[in-house]
Amino acid sequence: MSGDYEQTKLRVCQSEGAYATMRPLASSWEQRKFSDIADVCSGKDYKHLKEGPIPVYGTGGFMTSVDEALSYDRDAVGIGRKGTIDKPYLLKAPFWTVDTLFYAIPKEDMDLEFVHCSFLNVDWKSKDESTGLPSLSKEAINETIALVPSFNEQSRLGEFFNNLDSLITLHQREPPHMMKEGKNANQYQRRISFL
Numbered sequence: 104m105s106g107d108y109e110q111t112k113l114r115v116c117q118s119e120g121a122y123a124t125m126r127p128l129a130s131s132w133e134q135r136k137f138s139d140i141a142d143v144c145s146g147k148d149y150k151h152l153k154e155g156p157i158p159v160y161g162t163g164g165f166m167t168s169v170d171e172a173l174s175y176d177r178d179a180v181g182i183g184r185k186g187t188i189d190k191p192y193l194l195k196a197p198f199w200t201v202d203t204l205f206y207a208i209p210k211e212d213m214d215l216e217f218v219h220c221s222f223l224n225v226d227w228k229s230k231d232e233s234t235g236l237p238s239l240s241k242e243a244i245n246e247t248i249a250l251v252p253s254f255n256e257q258s259r260l261g262e263f264f265n266n267l268d269s270l271i272t273l274h275q276r277e278p279p280h281m282m283k284e285g286k287n288a289n290q291y292q293r294r295i296s297f298l
Contacts, residue, residue, distance in 0.1 A: 141210060142207065149169050159199045179196075179215075214260070
């Protein structure tokens with residue numbers, strides 16, 4: 104996923120407009136530690152594995168492909184343990200992560216897109232535990248507080264971001280004038296009206 108998209112998503116997550124939309128619902132949101140919303144797991148070295156179809160991710164994104172996965176069927180949020188600790192991104196199963204990248208699998212009552220947005224809203228650099236290369240611990244992640252609504256509200260927010268993802272993908276494929284006039288016009292208009 105591109106860095107430009109992640110920055111856009113972060114701005115939307117943090118924007119006054121997004122919070123203004125959610126503010127009437129926010130009174131029922133509760134404070135929870137990240138340990139209550141996701142299981143933070145450690146990545147591992149992959150060099151003993153054979154080449155295969157499973158993507159391997161590090162703090163900078165995709166690295167290579169191997170024949171085994173750390174998660175075969177659960178999507179997660181990847182967040183750096185060393186180096187780039189402030190750029191969490193989505194990991195679609197199956198995947199493997201190296202030992203410098205944690206992967207956080209949402210708990211059963213948590214929406215993946217909402218958890219991702221929660222990760223994007225934290226100033227992880229302020230939790231840096233090193234004097235050299237930026238470093239983040241599981242404990243620092245688990246003790247961080249997030250505001251969490253009901254699962255239905257999380258899902259609505261997740262749907263909003265999925266539609267945003269699709270709209271951005273459409274914009275990247277064809278120039279806007281072609282989307283408004285061409286074969287994707289109806290799809291484009293539906294997504295615009297949702298946003």
